[in-house]
Amino acid sequence: MTKIGAQILLECLEREGVDVIFGYPGGVVLPIYDKLNLFKIRHYLVRHEQNACFAAQGYARSTGRVGVCMATSGPGATNLVTGLTDAYLDSIPVVAITGQVSTHLLGTSAFQEADTIGITRSCTKHNYLVPSVEELPAIIHEAFYVASSGRPGPVLVDIPKDVLLKAAEMTELKEMKLPGYQVPEQGDPAEIRQAIALIWNAERPVIYAGGGVIHAGASKELRELAEITGIPVTTTVMGLGGFPSVHPLSLGMLGMHGRFATNQAVIQSDLLISLGVRFDDRVTGALDRFAKGAKIIHVDIDPAEINKIVKADAPILGDVKRVLVELNRQLRETSKESAPKKQQARDAWRAQIAAWQKEHPLKYEQSKTEIMPQALLEEIVRLTQGDAIISVDVGQHQMWGAQYFQFNEPRLWLNSGGLGSMGFGLPAAIGASVAHPEKTTIAFVGDGGFQMSLPELGTLANYNLPVKVVIMNNQYLGMVRQWQELFYQGNYSEVEFPIFPDCEKLAAAYGIPGKVIDKPNQLTDALKKAFSTKGPYLLDVRVAREENVYPIVPSGGALEDMILEPKAKLTSAGKSKP
Ligand SMILES: Cc1ncc(C[n+]2csc(CCOP(=O)(O)OP(=O)(O)O)c2C)c(N)n1
Numbered sequence: 001m002t003k004i005g006a007q008i009l010l011e012c013l014e015r016e017g018v019d020v021i022f023g024y025p026g027g028v029v030l031p032i033y034d035k036l037n038l039f040k041i042r043h044y045l046v047r048h049e050q051n052a053c054f055a056a057q058g059y060a061r062s063t064g065r066v067g068v069c070m071a072t073s074g075p076g077a078t079n080l081v082t083g084l085t086d087a088y089l090d091s092i093p094v095v096a097i098t099g100q101v102s103t104h105l106l107g108t109s110a111f112q113e114a115d116t117i118g119i120t121r122s123c124t125k126h127n128y129l130v131p132s133v134e135e136l137p138a139i140i141h142e143a144f145y146v147a148s149s150g151r152p153g154p155v156l157v158d159i160p161k162d163v164l165l166k167a168a169e170m171t172e173l174k175e176m177k178l179p180g181y182q183v184p185e186q187g188d189p190a191e192i193r194q195a196i197a198l199i200w201n202a203e204r205p206v207i208y209a210g211g212g213v214i215h216a217g218a219s220k221e222l223r224e225l226a227e228i229t230g231i232p233v234t235t236t237v238m239g240l241g242g243f244p245s246v247h248p249l250s251l252g253m254l255g256m257h258g259r260f261a262t263n264q265a266v267i268q269s270d271l272l273i274s275l276g277v278r279f280d281d282r283v284t285g286a287l288d289r290f291a292k293g294a295k296i297i298h299v300d301i302d303p304a305e306i307n308k309i310v311k312a313d314a315p316i317l318g319d320v321k322r323v324l325v326e327l328n329r330q331l332r333e334t335s336k337e338s339a340p341k342k343q344q345a346r347d348a349w350r351a352q353i354a355a356w357q358k359e360h361p362l363k364y365e366q367s368k369t370e371i372m373p374q375a376l377l378e379e380i381v382r383l384t385q386g387d388a389i390i391s392v393d394v395g396q397h398q399m400w401g402a403q404y405f406q407f408n409e410p411r412l413w414l415n416s417g418g419l420g421s422m423g424f425g426l427p428a429a430i431g432a433s434v435a436h437p438e439k440t441t442i443a444f445v446g447d448g449g450f451q452m453s454l455p456e457l458g459t460l461a462n463y464n465l466p467v468k469v470v471i472m473n474n475q476y477l478g479m480v481r482q483w484q485e486l487f488y489q490g491n492y493s494e495v496e497f498p499i500f501p502d503c504e505k506l507a508a509a510y511g512i513p514g515k516v517i518d519k520p521n522q523l524t525d526a527l528k529k530a531f532s533t534k535g536p537y538l539l540d541v542r543v544a545r546e547e548n549v550y551p552i553v554p555s556g557g558a559l560e561d562m563i564l565e566p567k568a569k570l571t572s573a574g575k576s577k578p
């Protein structure tokens with residue numbers, strides 16, 4: 001039976017297991033919207049295409065499945081660019097469907113024509129302009145495969161309107177032929193043997209785990225590696241949740257806002273077992289002084305990452321999970337004879353790290369009159385017990401989140417790690433909540449970022465999604481203000497919004513409950529009320545305005561240059577001086 005391209009597209013999406021699309025209609029995608037009601041796929045109508053892509057990411061980040069977003073040609077497609085770039089930098093599997101002007105109009109500056117393929121070439125793993133309806137099924141199948149295989153990433157499929165309208169037969173899938181696209185899986189046995197030798201010979205090893213561990217579903221194997229060897233684990237901001245926060249070997253996040261003990265452990269390590277990481281500059285600080293005494297094992301599925309920033313002594317190209325399964329098997333086999341050799345040194349190393357942790361824990365000045373941001377985070381941790389999905393925006397609240405929130409499992413912490421896109425938190429929470437309606441989902445956002453995605457309160461209200469929006473409201477673009485305070489002589493320039501909406505009225509305008517609080521004694525009740533109310537909730541928490549995130553490594557500095565607390569600078573010997 002012949003069907004039009006739009007119908008074929010939706011059938012193909014169902015064949016890929018798609019149950020949800022986040023999207024926004026427009027002229028050239030009308031044929032798709034016209035056929036939507038014939039399918040089981042649920043469409044969530046957002047308020048801006050950027051948020052469709054963030055929501056698709058929230059779905060993907062919280063499930064590991066491909067998230068799907070859809071937009072019309074021209075402005076619809078260009079509105080996706082930030083979301084796609086964000087997904088690209090964080091390796092998130094997203095398929096974006098865009099409409100395009102009809103084939104005969106391509107290149108004529110037709111109404112709502114944009115060169116979507118050209119514009120998104122550098123922010124997608126791959127993109128396709130569908131030349132004919134006959135090729136649509138194969139392209140959709142390939143798009144999902146490319147988005148989710150190897151190092152995941154966003155793929156865009158641009159479909160001209162005439163392709164959507166043309167009638168054709170739905171075809172069976174043929175074998176995919178992707179010359180030049182190879183997905184490395186098993187690590188090379190010789191490389192693994194080399195890594196084993198390095199692991200048993202190290203005296204001060206640290207595991208440095210990134211988002212790749214979560215993407216590969218390798219959290220269990222990471223935990224086994226740590227437990228077989230007794231090696232402590234630090235994670236990047238993308239790797240949070242990949243190792244349980246409360247595990248005795250957990251060091252939390254490293255890098256610009258990493259704890260003293262964690263960064264110190266990395267600085268002084270003699271072996272860094274780097275798993276699914278990319279040595280981002282926010283992690284390493286000045287490279288010429290990063291972990292100078294350490295040998296580097298680097299496991300990654302993307303050959304482009306190996307030796308890109310830091311030269312690996314033992315590179316292993318492969319899927320982190322598969323590599324760890326094999327590595328752990330061999331480590332278990334060799335542990336009896338090899339482990340005792342460095343036992344003493346390893347014990348001393350863990351004791352040293354524990355001493356650093358005791359010496360410089362995360363700390364802040366408590367207040368009886370103001371809600372301290374960190375107190376807000378601690379209270380959320382206490383009430384959720386590491387079991388809520390928390391989606392954050394970008395800024396101080398995000399970095400405190402990375403320091404204070406605790407996660408028992410992966411895929412509970414959603415953040416824009418690589419691109420650092422403000423406006424991510426609320427729409428990503430929407431996507432996660434659609435995928436996990438039974439879970440408490442918190443959009444923990446800054447007052448600045450919230451205003452970038454505020455219209456999505458409409459989406460929350462429409463679908464009655466149980467997302468608890470908690471604004472950590474310091475009435476500043478806090479992270480920028482912090483940099484101006486510390487690095488621009490306190491010259492605050494354009495970091496304040498004289499007008500911020502009354503969130504009780506704002507929530508009421510959308511027909512959802514809301515509350516504004518500013519006293520420490522209101523905190524527990526307000527959070528409990530927000531979390532226990534069915535459906536969405538908007539809680540605006542006015543916190544101490546000028547609190548800073550510490551420790552902080554100044555931009556361009558090395559990890560050892562970290563500033564631990566107001567006006568105390570730490571020398572590389574680990575001593576504070578005024
Ligand atoms: C789209 C976008 N624009 C600008 C920035 C630069 N930026 C990083 S953090 C920040 C301040 C964020 O303020 P807020 O949302 O209130 O969070 P806070 O730092 O106060 O917790 C800004 C402007 C960004 N990351 N993303």
Ligand SMILES: [Mg+2]
Nearest residue numbers: 446447476478
């Ligand atoms: Mg703020």
